[in-house]
Amino acid sequence: MTAEPPARRLDAGRLWAGGLATAVVAALVAVAGILLARGVLEIPVLAPQGDGLWGNANTATYALVAGGAALAATALLHLLVLTTPRFPRFFAWITGLLTMIAAVLPLTLDASAPSRIATATINLVLGLAIISILNGVVRTAYRATPNR
Incomplete structure (x- = not known):
């Protein structure tokens, strides 16, 4: 008699904790990108040059939207895990295309x-960071459950 491999179950709490951490990273990537563009390269991103290194309220809004995008990607990933075969492939395609749109716009x-x-x-x-981090998070969000 051969033993079956243990079943695997998604730990939603672990997935969402990783998604929240991803949101923090995304917000920080946005701020770091703006600081690099405005402070080092002297490129007026999201605000006129006269607004200084930190820009204006748009900088905070951009960071919040980046964090929100990471949470939305986490929700999409959770939905795909629960409903879709080969969910990593669909997640990569959907988020990759959304990233392309965000980069081209x-x-x-x-x-x-x-x-x-x-x-x-x-x-x-931002898009690549969210995709790569969440792909790693979902792989670690599974727990082995004993076979019955």
């Missing part, structure tokens, strides 16, 4: 080329 705006490129780059890095 600033390039269509009426702003200076450096500002458009900096914003597109920040959005791309």
